[in-house]
Amino acid sequence: MVSVSGSQTLAPGAVATFSATYTLTQADTDGWRVDNIATAVGTAPDSSTVESASARSTVTLPGAPTISLTKSGQWIDTDGDGMVEAGERVEFTFLVENTSSENLVDVTVDDPMAAVNEAPKNINSGASATFTASYTLTQSDIDAGELHNTATVHASLPGEDPFPGDTAEATVTFPASPRLSIIKKGTLIDANGNGVADPGEEIEYTFVVENTSNVTLTDIVLDDPELNITGGPIPSLAPGESDSSTFSATYTVTQEDVDNGEHVSPPSSGEGTAPDGSKYETESHDGSGNSGDPTVIPVEKRAALAITKTGEWLDANGNGMADVGEVIEYTFVVQNTGNVALTNVSPVDSGPVFGGKTGAGTLSAFSPGPVALASGESRTFNATYTLAQADIDAAAGLNGGVSNTARAQGTDASGSIVQSDESIVQISLPAPEPVKVTLIKKSVLKSVRRGDHAPFVITARNASQANAGAVTITDIMPAGFRYVEGSAKVNGVAFTPTVNGNRIVFSDLDLGPQGSIEIQLSLQALSSVNAGQHANQATITNSHGETLAPTATAAVEVLADTAFECSDIIGTVFNDLNGNGYQDAGEPGLPNVRVASAKGWLITTDRHGRFRVPCAALPDARMGTNFILKLDTRTLPTGYQMTTENPRVVRLTAGKMTEVNFGASLGREVRLDLTPEAFLPGSAELSQAWAAGISQLLEVLSERPSSLLVVYRGSDADRSLAERRIRNIETLIAKQWRQRGSTYPLNIQTRIETGY
Incomplete structure (x- = not known):
């Protein structure tokens, strides 16, 4: 520790010099040198203490062995790209010279940064030796811009302890090469999915920012003359690092872009700060690597x-x-x-x-x-x-x-x-209302004679809202008639039908909704036609041949020639006083008695008992015809009974008159009641006792004209047997009556009464 004289006040940028003395000790002289480290200390205006970095000074004492150390460093560009990068090396060279008059042994170099791995060396007086070391650079070394350190050489005199030798400093500077790569790319967002860009749709831009320099860049920001870029800044990017998520932007497609077939987006600008505080600026590219290239997004033109x-x-x-x-x-x-x-x-x-x-x-x-x-x-x-x-x-x-x-x-x-x-x-149009067609045929005349014209009217009506369309009406003539040419009219207008055999065809007649068709035509009755009723028919069909209405029929009667074809019937219902079945002189007629024919005709006798059926039939000209009449016994006077057969069947001959008489007389009625006991069990034969009684019955009937009523009374169970028994007894009585040769015909009536 040395004492430094005084203190001074220093303005910013000012320099002051201080001095101090040090008294050597034996230890100092034994080591041939004195090392000293000093530090400047001051007080700031805010009373805080400010301390400088330390400074070292070595003083070699006279008479000590001397050795000289020279240190140099060289950066090795491993990849040859001309840019210092982390991982590359700095090669250090240490030149040691023996500047003393003594030979030196165990000479070594100590470098705290780069390990000197060479073995100790001996250096004669005036000679020199070289040591080397290698150091691998870190990013912080490059960001610092230089690599600085101090090495020390150590040596010994033969047989003595090592003495501190010389120190040497070396500084290797690294040129900073700040660089950024900005790749700007756009993607069309097809919002409506039609496969093309439409005005109003967006292009989404992404930015890949990469540090392509050898120094760490900080506070990286982007700007764009067209887009509003969001995100950032990027705090820091080491060399080789990239960022693709911080910055983004969108652009709205315009019609001009569509018409041009593309959108050209100018390059974005980027800026980062190097470790030395300098700013590095660059422009984006579209992936080509050429900074400043615009990003072009194709916009397909499509007309649809x-x-x-x-x-x-x-x-x-x-x-x-x-x-x-x-x-x-x-x-x-x-x-x-x-x-x-x-x-x-x-x-x-x-x-x-x-x-x-x-x-x-x-x-x-x-x-x-x-x-x-x-x-x-x-x-x-x-x-x-x-x-x-x-x-x-x-x-x-x-x-x-x-x-x-x-x-x-x-x-x-x-x-x-x-x-x-x-x-x-x-x-779909709704199904039409079914056509409601009616077909009516009328005969204008009820009867005609041979050679006459028989006019007919056919009327077709459509009562629906549906259209029947083109219809065909066919008139079917009866045998013995022919169409009268020129007689046909349709709705009052002359019409020429097609005549095919007995069919008269009216084709292509329009029968619309609520429409009607009226056809008038005449047929002639030929000489060959038979007298009587003749049916004339008509049909109506649509264009598909489907029948639209039931067949219409109108009948006309062809009158017979009474002189040659008819057969008249005359007759009398008389009071057969003697009961012989014939009208004898003096036997009067019975008035208001009714006679019926098989055709349903009802004829009532006049006050003389007479009746007449004019042209009762048209008999077959070759064989004649049977005709039947029956007297309604209910219309006879009270107590009268038939004395003649009833009904009467006669043979009629064309052109001739036939007489049919009925006789009745006022007589007694004899009644014979029979029960099952009168017959043999299970048989229609009378028992012997009852059979013998038939003769007595006939004696009674012979006394005067009478009628016989035979009544059989039995149970419901033997109805069939009862019918056989009543027929058998009727036959038996009639046979025996004829055998007696009686004077009047016997009228036998039978009746079965069940439930007894």
């Missing part, structure tokens, strides 16, 4: 249209059915789905198709007319179609029966035509 079409049938009268004059309203939404503006944009539509058939009408003009559409813009167009009957007939009731195809069309800036894909819309 899309169309969406809808259709709706408007039920104007609300009846739930498609009617002529109602409309289908179509809506077309056309959008510019490309990224360039289009002009003269409009739908293209050839009109609807009904059930596979082209519509009978035309689609209206589009409203509005052609328009210009910017990218992404859309416009709605409208058009209508008015239904015709042919359209309804072709499509009503078919699922999706009305089909319509449309596309959108426009023009781009180059004049090229741009078209959309087709848009198909299908709608």
Whole structure:
């Protein structure tokens, strides 16, 4: 420790000199030198203590052995890039010279930074030796800009302790090469997914910042003349490090970009601070490595249209059915789905198709007319179609029966035509109301004679709102008639039908909703036609041959020639006083008695008991015809019973009159009641006792004209047996009556009464 004289006040930048003395000790002289370290200490205006770095000084004493040390360092550029980098080496060289008159032994060099690995050496007086060492650089060495250290040489006189030798300092400076690489890249965000950039969509920019220098850079910031860059600064980047997440920016695509086919983004600028405080500035590139290159983002130009079409049938009268004059309203939404503006944009539509058939009408003009559409813009167009009957007939009731195809069309800036894909819309017209057709045929005349004309009227009516369309009405003539040429009229207008055999065909007659058709025609009754009723039929079918209404029929009677074809019947219902079955002189007629025919005719006798059936039948000219009449016994006077057969069947001959008489008389009724006990068990045969009684019954009946009523009374269980028994007893009595040769015909009536 030495005492330093006084103290001084130093202004900023001022220099002061101090001095001190030191008294040597034996130890100092034994070591041939004195080492001293000093430190400056002062007080700042705020009373804090300020201390300087220490300074060392070595004084060699006279008479000591002397040795000289020279130190130098050399940076080795391992990769040959001309830039100092961590991991590269500094090679140190130590030149030791023996400047004393004595030979020196065990000479070594001590360097606290770089290990000197060489063995001790002996150096003769005036000679020298070289030592080397290697040091690996760290980033902090490079960031410091230099490498500085001190080495010491040690030596000994032969047989003596080592003495401190010379020290030597060496400073190796490293040139700083601050550099930054900024790669700027953009990615289009296709928000609507249409595969192209549209105005209003964004480009996202990313920045990869890399320290390509040999020093650590701090406070790295980016700026851009076009973009608002967010993020940063980057606090620090060591050489070789990169950052891709700190900085970002977005850009909104404009129509100008689309029209140009690209967006050119100017280079961004970047700045970082080197360890020595200097600022390093650079510009971005697009990955090419050429600083200052702009970043170019391709923006594809694409012209495209899309169309969406809808259709709706408007039920104007609300009846739930498609009617002529109602409309289908179509809506077309056309959008510019490309990224360039289009002009003269409009739908293209050839009109609807009904059930596979082209519509009978035309689609209206589009409203509005052609328009210009910017990218992404859309416009709605409208058009209508008015239904015709042919359209309804072709499509009503078919699922999706009305089909319509449309596309959108426009023009781009180059004049090229741009078209959309087709848009198909299908709608269904409700099934038509089933046609309700009635067919009526009338005969104007009820009867005609051979050679006469028989006029007929056929009326077809459609009572529905549906269209029956083109119909065919066919008149089917009965045998023995022919069509009178020129007699046909349809709705009062002369019409020429097609005559095919007995069919008169009226084709292609229009029967619309609530419509009607009236046909007038005449048929002639030929000489070969048979007398009597003749049915004339008519049918109606649609264009598919389907029957629309039941067959209509009208009958006309062809009157017979009474002189040659008819057979009249005359007769009398008389009071058969003697019961012989014949009208004898003096036997009067019975008035108001009713006689019936098989045809349902009812004839009542006059006050004389007479009746007449004019032209009762038209007998077969070759064989004649049977005719049956029956007297209604309920209309006879009280107590009268038939004395003749009833009913009567006679044979009629054409052109001849036939007489049919019925006799009845006031007589007694004999009643015979039978029970099962009168018969053999399980048989229709009478028991012996009852069989013998038949003769007694006939004696009673022979006394005077009578009628016999046979009544069988039995149980429900033997109904079949009862019928056989009653028939058997009737036959037995009639047979024995005939065998007796009785004077009057016996009227036998039978009755079965069950439940006893």
